[in-house]
Amino acid sequence: MAKLELKNLNKTYTPKVIPVKDVSLTVNDDEFLTLLGPSGCGKSTVLRLIAGLEEPTRGQIKIGDQDVTNKRPGDRNIAMVFQSYALYPHLTVYENLCSGLRLQRVPSAEIKQRVSEVAQVLGLEELMTRKPGQMSGGQRQRVAVGRALVRRPRVFLLDEPLSNLDALLREKVRADLKQLFAAQKVPVVYVTHDQTEAMTLSTKVAVLDKGYVQQLDPPERIYSHPANLFVAGFVGSPQMNLLTLPCKGRYVVLGGTQTPLPESIVNVPSEIVLGIRPENVRIAQPNDTQTIRGRVFLVENLGMHHLVSVQVQNTHSGAVTVRALLPTDQNRSSEDITLALPPQDIHWFDVQSGDALAKRQVAVAKPQI
Incomplete structure (x- = not known):
């Protein structure tokens, strides 16, 4: 169990390019936080800062009681699911699921057990010998999620994982993700520009614009009590x-x-x-x-x-x-x-x-x- 905390997080590239401005957030165990906003609002940069793929200009990132602001990605015990799936095309589903565990030198018996459990949960048993090129987009996305689950991380990060799927498949996978992560009991941070995903998946939503958090609330309050004109106009379809x-x-x-x-x-x-x-x-x-x-x-x-x-x-x-x-x-x-x-x-x-x-x-x- 862990709690994710961001304190006054800032990322500055140049004096005129500041994608993240004093972002402070807390994501507790059992919470699913969605970073919602238009392109260029800073949501993906926040996710990359949490993952350690970017270094903050200032501010602090804590997972549990541990300050991980300056730690390498591999030392943070987080798992990330990318928009592009990021699977190894020459490896089978089983080998893709194992790859991260082998790098961590997890014993073979434990690897088999973890992969078997995740494959059963995600319905991947019949796909274990296939390679990514032999699967549909929904199947590849399930493998990408499975590779994150087998790691048993302290925090899950998801960067627009449904954007490459067609509308009907996106709806199904979205429902699967909601049930799946509700059972994980760890903080989940999800990035999207799709307000339907944010409203249906989240326990909390942070609406971002121009690097600032405009409102942080449960989805029902984001909808019923928008904090400002930007949130009112961005959340809701048709628009207010x-x-x-x-x-x-x-x-x-x-x-x-x-x-x-x-x-x-x-x-x-x-x-x-x-x-x-x-x-x-x-x-x-x-x-x-x-x-x-x-x-x-x-x-x-x-x-x-x-x-x-x-x-x-x-x-x-x-x-x-x-x-x-x-x-x-x-x-x-x-x-x-x-x-x-x-x-x-x-x-x-x-x-x-x-x-x-x-x-x-x-x-x-x-x-x-």
């Missing part, structure tokens, strides 16, 4: 509606309706960003008070739902677009539509800093006079 609106007293006006600001916002700015997810926008019912009216100009069929784009005329800021995720039997193509924006699902953000100001507001909206 983010509307910059002028403040009139303690109200904003959208589509002819005054929406009150939460009482927790003490200093009212001149402008504010109203955020609401398309799945929280619905067709208005007679008892809804917070409604907007607009005209449908685009309907995208997503199978179980239609993503409906509605143009709303706003007196003070011109036309804005609001997207709603509606059931297929509520198609409203090319016609006027009234939508409800439930007050409890509205998020508020500062225009300048992007920070979340509040989410829940329960005051009743009033028609504009």
Whole structure:
């Protein structure tokens, strides 16, 4: 058992190229942490720093009570699964699984036992004599994971291991990984740009942008309470509606309706960003008070739902677009539509800093006079 700790980790290549900026994280036993973010945000660099493939400019890396900041990769007792599988093409599955253990001079009897146990868990028994070129992408990925498992490391590191798989296979392997690593009882750090992987696999998610951790929380809180505009816009598909609106007293006006600001916002700015997810926008019912009216100009069929784009005329800021995720039997193509924006699902953000100001507001909206 071990705990992984990163303290004020920084990596600087040049004064203008700093991919990792003061990252501090803790991953306990039984925790699955996903580093999530767009290309260039620093997530893979953080993983390479943990693995010892890069040296930090400053900061500390601890595994358990041991400071491994300056230790070689082979002395850290970690196992890494790469995007490219990184299997030896001339070796069989059995030999690939054994390779790391042989380098560690593990006794032959123990090697056989470990490989047998892992092969059974991953369903590799019938593939042991095959070479990587004779296997599918999903099979090769299972071998790559197996090679990490047989080492019995203190920390698992996974660098976008599903990105080379097709959509259906990715879904299956993702489910397998979730069950597999839940049974390992050691810290797991997983890197991806795919928010579906992050939300389904993780116990914690660290959203990175420009080298900084923007938010570190369980996936459900990342989704329901984004810390800032970047997290709100990056997490969630379809993307959250983010509307910059002028403040009139303690109200904003959208589509002819005054929406009150939460009482927790003490200093009212001149402008504010109203955020609401398309799945929280619905067709208005007679008892809804917070409604907007607009005209449908685009309907995208997503199978179980239609993503409906509605143009709303706003007196003070011109036309804005609001997207709603509606059931297929509520198609409203090319016609006027009234939508409800439930007050409890509205998020508020500062225009300048992007920070979340509040989410829940329960005051009743009033028609504009």
